[in-house]
Amino acid sequence: MDRIQKLEKEINNLRKALQEKESELFEMKRNWMPVHPNNNLNQEDAAQLQQHNLKNVTKVYYGDKLPKWAIERYSRQILLPDIGVQGQEKLCAAKVLVVGAGGLGCPASVYLAGAGVGEIGIVDYDSVDLTNIHRQILHTERDQNTSKAESAADTLRSINSHIKITPYTVQLDSNNALGIASRYDVILDCSDNVPTRYLLNDVCAIAKKPLISGSALKMEGQLTVYGYRADRNHNEKDLSHQGPCYRCVFPNPPPAEAVGSCSANGVAGPVPGVIGALQALEAIKLIVGQTHEKLLVGRLLIFDGEDVTFRTVKLRPRNSQCAACSESPTITRLVDYEAFCKAQAKEKDLDLQILSPEYRITASQLEEQLKKLILEVDSNQKERHLLVDVRSEAEFNMCRIDGAVNYPIDQFRGDKVDEILRMVNDKNQVTFVCRRGNDSQIAAKMVIDLIDEEHKGNVKDLVGGLHAWSDSVDRDFPIY
Ligand SMILES: Nc1ncnc2c1ncn2[C@@H]1O[C@H](COP(=O)(O)OP(=O)(O)OP(=O)(O)O)[C@@H](O)[C@H]1O
């Protein structure tokens, strides 16, 4: 801390000295210009030369410390008493890392670049997909299948050429996170998974950086500032103000099945837009030196886009025994966060193998069976094969195989289970289908475990789900 203050003082003194020298040079040039009585110029030419020379004297600083271009460029925010010239200077010197160039990271980094944050790092291992573009506003149709970090960096550079943008096309993990994060002053968590949240929390606790954490799903978004310390904030005199970290509030990860994702549950584009913009606002406030009362420290903001309300709830205070942020933390280096959370940080096609081969059919086999049934429709055989789609109703409404019926997987645990078992007993074959072939196996397994031995053979599962159907049977079937 002493070292930081010392360096800041030194930089301020150098700036002041530079300013004085520039003013001195300006005056000198101006005084040197007047026409010497002995030269050959007439009055008029001399006056013109003086005007010309005056115009060409470079005067960099017009106000306190900011150059002309910065005053012009950032004037609308410099006018705010909360920012002012000093705040703008801090913004120009600040370095912010944005983790995730998705729904939150795009709007957040747009506002940070616009505000003139001197250096922005943006991390994302993934590439742009058509399904991202409704909310990930830095990417366009042209960027499909290119790196999100690079695409985001290109757009940010076109927004502000005065700042440094560094894309990192990597998955942030225990090996690289500290190295990358320690180059920045503030970290924004714009990721979408629990292992990355714990990883970033521990990185920030170890490297002593504030973490501005956002999330958005369906019509709801959340936002808070973790790991705030008054002594990192030059305006905050009372050093006792210390906010909780993510582990103070959530010492243990939630069960993996309780965590939703945009790809499974959907999200309205403007919802991450709102939260990402507010993450940038909190970062700007933090950088210019707002105190803890004005920041979302120890409070969680909840935005409900359905009834358009914002409310804040108080979070648990900082835990003096916290494994990550207490005075004697037990987490002193990064761990395996996927193992700790029993969840993946990267969304992959899981390819579960729950059922043995006799219960599984391929998309081409299913196609053959369905064709045969249509031929046999006159002999009333069609009724004997049932295709059960276990995706949500919204997904089922979006696209489905002709003739399928919808029993969302949640219903397999509820009162629908008897109805489902009765159906299986009544048919020659019941084939379970879902998007990628994982949930359908879970559903089929539940049924196999519950029905009597003689009917177990009626149960089948479509390997690879509708993705496989689209790949090998119907290329026009939408993949989402
Ligand atoms: N550990 C990580 N390192 C780097 N990038 C990450 C990490 N974890 C998540 N991300 C990135 O954060 C972004 C989060 O974006 P968003 O929540 O909008 O979801 P998405 O994965 O782009 O979309 P969808 O869930 O619809 O497929 C993603 O681009 C993802 O690749």
Ligand SMILES: [Zn+2]
């Ligand atoms: Zn903590």
